[in-house]
Amino acid sequence: MIESLHRMMIMAEMHGRDLIRRHVAIGLLVALPASFYLSSIGEGRDAVGFGGVAMAFAVGGATVFSALSSSEVDQRLVMGGYRPMELLIGRLLFLCPFGIVISGLFTALMAPISHPHNPGVLLLGVSAVAAVAVAFGIAVAAIVPRELEATLVLIGVVGVQLAVSHTSTIAKVLPFYGPRLLIEDGVTGRGAIALPLLEGAAYGVALLVLSRLAIGPRLSIRTHRRRPPAEVVSVPTQPFPSEPSRSLSN
Amino acid sequence: MTTVVADRLVVSGVCKRYRHATVLDRVNLSVAGGEVVALTGENGAGKSTLMRICAGLLRADAGRIEVADAVGYCPQTPGLFGLLTADEHLVMFGRGVGLSRSAALRRGHALLDEFGFPVGSDVVTSEMSGGTRQKLNLAIALLADPGLLLLDEPYQGFDRGTYVNFWDHCRTWSAAGKAVVVVTHMLAELGRADRIVELPSHPALEH
Numbered sequence: 001m002i003e004s005l006h007r008m009m010i011m012a013e014m015h016g017r018d019l020i021r022r023h024v025a026i027g028l029l030v031a032l033p034a035s036f037y038l039s040s041i042g043e044g045r046d047a048v049g050f051g052g053v054a055m056a057f058a059v060g061g062a063t064v065f066s067a068l069s070s071s072e073v074d075q076r077l078v079m080g081g082y083r084p085m086e087l088l089i090g091r092l093l094f095l096c097p098f099g100i101v102i103s104g105l106f107t108a109l110m111a112p113i114s115h116p117h118n119p120g121v122l123l124l125g126v127s128a129v130a131a132v133a134v135a136f137g138i139a140v141a142a143i144v145p146r147e148l149e150a151t152l153v154l155i156g157v158v159g160v161q162l163a164v165s166h167t168s169t170i171a172k173v174l175p176f177y178g179p180r181l182l183i184e185d186g187v188t189g190r191g192a193i194a195l196p197l198l199e200g201a202a203y204g205v206a207l208l209v210l211s212r213l214a215i216g217p218r219l220s221i222r223t224h225r226r227r228p229p230a231e232v233v234s235v236p237t238q239p240f241p242s243e244p245s246r247s248l249s250n
Numbered sequence: 251m252t253t254v255v256a257d258r259l260v261v262s263g264v265c266k267r268y269r270h271a272t273v274l275d276r277v278n279l280s281v282a283g284g285e286v287v288a289l290t291g292e293n294g295a296g297k298s299t300l301m302r303i304c305a306g307l308l309r310a311d312a313g314r315i316e317v318a319d320a321v322g323y324c325p326q327t328p329g330l331f332g333l334l335t336a337d338e339h340l341v342m343f344g345r346g347v348g349l350s351r352s353a354a355l356r357r358g359h360a361l362l363d364e365f366g367f368p369v370g371s372d373v374v375t376s377e378m379s380g381g382t383r384q385k386l387n388l389a390i391a392l393l394a395d396p397g398l399l400l401l402d403e404p405y406q407g408f409d410r411g412t413y414v415n416f417w418d419h420c421r422t423w424s425a426a427g428k429a430v431v432v433v434t435h436m437l438a439e440l441g442r443a444d445r446i447v448e449l450p451s452h453p454a455l456e457h
Contacts, residue, residue: 003348006345007345007346010341010342010345011342014331014334014338014341014342017333017334017338018331018332018333018334021333021374022333069331069332070331072327072329073329073330073331075307075329076323076325076329076343076390077342077343077346079305079306079307079321079323080343080346080347080390080393080394081345081346081347081348081394082346221306221307222303222306222307222308222309222315223306224304224306224315224316224317225314225315225316225317226316226317226318
């Protein structure tokens with residue numbers, strides 16, 4: 001158990017080191033939702049919703065690329081003693097807090113400009129977007145393990161979530177519905193907090209379960225039958241029966 | 251009767267097909283501890299596929315693999331994080347086999363030093379030369395001190411001196427009782443292997 005925790009922490013640390021060194025990507029992580037927010041600021045308080053959900057582009061995109069860029073390493077790590085679940089949790093342990101920090105910075109930008117009724121709930125909503133985006137990015141990378149296709153799925157789902165009204169049926173089945181409601185609640189000061197929070201959490205957990213099921217076959221390592229551990233044995237002097245036809249020399 | 255070191259790897263009747271192409275057809279191979287086997291064959295003969303099957307990374311369609319020890323696998327293309335340093339890779343892979351941070355670095359540095367790798371360098375792998383990256387790849391395969399080494403063209407990018415040293419290392423590892431399988435196209439050094447096993451090519455793959 002302790003050893004497993006160590007492995008997860010090491011994975012979180014290494015994912016962190018890898019992402020933190022991508023300076024341009026980090027800049028875009030902040031700039032992308034900020035540009036959505038600032039360009040739609042004329043829409044009044046709707047700009048907060050646009051900017052908040054656009055956070056999913058940034059965090060989800062970073063997660064997809066983090067997961068796909070390490071896909072070659074992952075199987076080798078499993079061969080080297082890691083469990084697939086440890087790789088998944090290790091990635092979450094870095095990406096979720098990282099997304100929440102970005103959410104805090106972004107909320108700090110929006111709050112003085114848009115004057116939300118409840119900045120705390122707004123922060124909760126934007127953080128929920130980031131957390132669900134991490135789960136969504138991991139799931140997309142697990143199910144569609146190619147960068148272009150995965151990015152298109154991410155753009156499609158987040159784009160539809162941004163485009164449709166939150167009262168429409170389509171919006172309600174998409175992953176960022178709960179977090180988007182929280183953002184609306186933070187802006188207006190109306191509506192329940194627990195239900196959308198629960199919806200976002202349930203969606204996140206479901207996406208992670210789906211991810212684990214999807215990456216399982218790809219990361220599984222076949223354990224071969226073990227031969228007896230004896231170092232030295234006595235055998236008759238004769239070549240291995242079926243090998244000479246394949247050997248150039250013996 | 252003669253006394254030999256027991257087989258560390260036994261491959262019996264292994265078959266593998268990709269769609270309609272047969273890559274491996276009832277392949278048999280045994281490798282004893284203390285033995286260096288060079289695995290050769292034309293492009294598409296299934297050398298890397300066989301290595302991946304033996305390492306447990308790929309499922310064979312038929313046949314059986316038996317191993318007597320931990321397996322160290324060095325893939326043809328290094329599976330490394332582009333923005334992590336050599337030390338960070340050693341710590342990460344070392345933890346997988348239960349090594350503490352300091353133990354992984356100690357053992358990893360000793361291995362890298364043997365290969366002439368600039369130990370302690372904080373250069374990330376994407377900025378390393380191909381040969382330097384491959385040395386790290388090889389050190390990671392050896393980190394857990396496995397008894398069976400599966401090395402899939404591990405010398406790619408090595409300069410001449412390092413390449414020759416690599417075969418010296420193979421002898422050192424075999425002298426320590428390890429079974430070593432090296433996928434290779436380099437005919438000049440085949441004499442340094444104890445045995446050469448050539449995988450036959452398959453007409454279905456030749457166009």
